[in-house]
Amino acid sequence: MGSIQTIVLAAVVGWIIGLFYQLWWKPFRLRKHYEKQGIQGPPFRPLIGNLLELRRLTETVPPQASSLTELSKRRVAPELLSFFGSYGKVSVHEVGRKTRLLIVEAELAREVLVTKASFYQKADLSREAFWRLLGKGLVFSEGDFWLKQRRILRPGFRHQYLKVFFRVMNDACEDLVSKWQRKWENSNECVDVEIEVSKEMSLLTLDIISRALFGSNLGGKTHASEGAVALECLSGLLNSSLRSSYSYKRLLPGYSHLPTLENWRTRGREKFVNGLLEAIIHSRMTKRESVRNGEEDDIVGMMLDAVYEGSSTMSLSQLMHEAKTLFFAGHATTAIVLTWCLTLLSMNKEWQERARDEVQRVYGEESFLDVRRLGELKIVGMILNETLRLYPPVPTMSRQCMKPHHIGNISMLPDTTVVIPVVLFHQSEELWGKDAYLFKPERFENKEAKDLPGFMPFGGGPRICLGMNFAVMEAKVALSMLLKNFSFSLSPDYCHAPGLASSMRPRYGVPLIVKRV
Numbered sequence: 348m349g350s351i352q353t354i355v356l357a358a359v360v361g362w363i364i365g366l367f368y369q370l371w372w373k374p375f376r377l378r379k380h381y382e383k384q385g386i387q388g389p390p391f392r393p394l395i396g397n398l399l400e401l402r403r404l405t406e407t408v409p410p411q412a413s414s415l416t417e418l419s420k421r422r423v424a425p426e427l428l429s430f431f432g433s434y435g436k437v438s439v440h441e442v443g444r445k446t447r448l449l450i451v452e453a454e455l456a457r458e459v460l461v462t463k464a465s466f467y468q469k470a471d472l473s474r475e476a477f478w479r480l481l482g483k484g485l486v487f488s489e490g491d492f493w494l495k496q497r498r499i500l501r502p503g504f505r506h507q508y509l510k511v512f513f514r515v516m517n518d519a520c521e522d523l524v525s526k527w528q529r530k531w532e533n534s535n536e537c538v539d540v541e542i543e544v545s546k547e548m549s550l551l552t553l554d555i556i557s558r559a560l561f562g563s564n565l566g567g568k569t570h571a572s573e574g575a576v577a578l579e580c581l582s583g584l585l586n587s588s589l590r591s592s593y594s595y596k597r598l599l600p601g602y603s604h605l606p607t608l609e610n611w612r613t614r615g616r617e618k619f620v621n622g623l624l625e626a627i628i629h630s631r632m633t634k635r636e637s638v639r640n641g642e643e644d645d646i647v648g649m650m651l652d653a654v655y656e657g658s659s660t661m662s663l664s665q666l667m668h669e670a671k672t673l674f675f676a677g678h679a680t681t682a683i684v685l686t687w688c689l690t691l692l693s694m695n696k697e698w699q700e701r702a703r704d705e706v707q708r709v710y711g712e713e714s715f716l717d718v719r720r721l722g723e724l725k726i727v728g729m730i731l732n733e734t735l736r737l738y739p740p741v742p743t744m745s746r747q748c749m750k751p752h753h754i755g756n757i758s759m760l761p762d763t764t765v766v767i768p769v770v771l772f773h774q775s776e777e778l779w780g781k782d783a784y785l786f787k788p789e790r791f792e793n794k795e796a797k798d799l800p801g802f803m804p805f806g807g808g809p810r811i812c813l814g815m816n817f818a819v820m821e822a823k824v825a826l827s828m829l830l831k832n833f834s835f836s837l838s839p840d841y842c843h844a845p846g847l848a849s850s851m852r853p854r855y856g857v858p859l860i861v862k863r864v
């Protein structure tokens with residue numbers, strides 16, 4: 348009996364020491380390590396870290412922007428902007444027990460993402476926040492497993508497939524144009540129509556990614572009503588992921604498994620999206636077994652080839668995770684860019700005209716663009732880059748240090764999360780000049796501008812966005828098709844408020860007045 352008591356006592360003492368180490372000693376030791384190197388930050392607070400300050404700073408964002416040219420960084424990353432202002436280009440703070448180093452120095456960020464990438468992994472904090480949305484797909488895989496998955500998926504984003512997707516993009520955009528044209532069916536040609544474009548762009552990109560992933564032969568699965576429900580579920584999942592960033596719930600291990608109303612809703616949404624994807628993939632498998640031609644022309648088909656090939660190492664459950672990752676990663680980001688492109692063009696009519704002139708010249712008499720002429724859409728490309736600069740859909744990235752090493756003069760220790768505030772780089776006066784807040788696509792006339800170390804809308808290094816070429820092609824096709832058919836101006840109901848739950852989405856949507864060209 349005595350020995351059992353001793354064992355229990357030793358276990359309890361061990362557990363308390365472990366807890367003390369994790370919650371207090373480890374973050375305290377890391378904080379001291381960085382402070383000794385002259386890196387400052389808000390005061391160290393055990394257990395909760397700087398959640399109080401972070402929450403207070405994010406809650407100060409007013410409901411509406413002060414002007415149409417107010418920089419989005421003030422609304423999307425006010426806490427990081429404030430730490431940068433108070434403590435300089437490199438500062439330290441904690442979220443709960445996680446130590447974070449905020450780096451607003453382009454060369455250091457490049458080291459983390461590119462040259463010293465092997466010392467880092469994706470950060471636990473973002474994995475915890477986004478796992479329901481992105482599954483265990485490529486975005487959060489690591490090491491050899493990540494490399495293997497990336498090798499399987501990469502061909503799907505190469506030129507040969509992109510040509511197939513180009514058709515898919517054209518078809519989906521044509522459907523959207525026809526849908527909008529019908530709004531004039533019973534009314535006068537010159538009548539203005541108000542359209543909430545942020546929702547329309549989300550539906551469009553969801554349609555495109557479903558067609559590219561699963562083929563156009565979906566039997567209407569992700570169109571119409573199911574598409575709208577899927578969109579609602581995805582946006583609900585995104586909101587709860589982003590809301591959890593600075594939530595106290597983070598301090599409770601296993602919170603996401605408790606039977607709360609929010610968790611119940613989140614699981615319902617997740618179940619719907621998983622069910623939809625499973626049904627589509629199973630119908631694809633059945634089709635594949637009956638009509639096997641070996642030449643798949645969508646991404647799930649290509650992954651199924653990898654599942655069935657003897658040499659392959661992709662399991663069916665991994666295929667589900669990858670499909671989920673691409674389904675989400677492939678639609679939300681591009682929808683944001685398209686929404687802000689149309690908004691900025693509505694605010695800057697001369698650029699809208701210049702872009703339309705270019706589109707009309709490149710299309711000529713054709714109703715579809717020739718894939719070989721995509722490169723001629725130079726002005727559209729410049730507008731796209733300037734939009735990605737002002738409204739980057741991924742406003743911050745983070746990495747977790749795995750091994751001791753140096754970046755610049757800083758000695759890094761494992762378990763430190765590095766925060767790379769893309770949005771602060773993109774809107775830095777030091778990098779872009781005093782007029783960094785203005786929409787000036789001519790910045791990108793010089794091709795080298797997009798290779799500047801401070802411009803990273805698609806990330807960088809080995810983990811650079813897999814869908815970058817897909818997204819650029821999609822945005823060019825959609826913009827050119829819309830500009831060719833319609834003109835845009837701001838609705839009197841438009842309220843400028845970029846930033847919804849730490850993302851670049853517009854808080855109140857974007858109602859635009861649309862006219863037929």
Ligand code: HEM
Pocket residue numbers: 485486487497556672673676677678680681684739740741744745803804805806807809810811812813814815817818819
């Ligand atoms: C304008 C649209 C897009 C933007 C701005 C964007 C941005 C990014 C960024 C910044 C990353 C790197 C994140 C990090 O390093 O932590 C990333 C990764 C990724 N993106 Fe995109 N993305 C876009 C569109 C797409 C599309 C259309 C797809 C797929 C169809 C896609 C699939 C992925 C995947 C799979 C990764 C993870 C790559 C890896 O870790 O190896 N993205 N994206």
